[in-house]
Amino acid sequence: MSIFRYLLPKKKNTAGVAKERLQIIVAHERTLRGGPDYLPQLHQELLEVVRKYVNVDADAVNVQLDRNEGIDVLEMNITLGDEAVN
């Protein structure tokens, strides 16, 4: 059982230039219904942390929120810029 093929599934590289990609998944398994839904607020703060380490274009971030089988999931897919942050 490997999670790797679910993380960052291969994309066709139409431009011929490989871009690095970053995926952040936050999954919260709730035992009770309700409770504060903090995942929408969380994504912006996570992004600020990641920006300290890698170069993220504002328009290169795709955010999805999902709820399934008692699990709230925040999924962020980010295409990284060419330059690393020092």
Added chain:
Amino acid sequence: MSIFRYLLPKKKNTAGVAKERLQIIVAHERTLRGGPDYLPQLHQELLEVVRKYVNVDADAVNVQLDRNEGIDVLEMNITLGDEAVN
């Protein structure tokens, strides 16, 4: 194709008391070998962000770093305390 069965796989609940669980996965697909490996530093900062929203016991955090098929993966599994943070 669902990632949900890979996220937070069900555990047997031996104590009879359900705990909420949180899982954070950061996957970085690298196009080049090398480059700074920031994931070990990142995990502590991500935890600080999450602590603003949920109650995390210091000893309830399991961190794994893995590298496979050109993807660096940081996986954090967190058992949440009973009390939510306001």
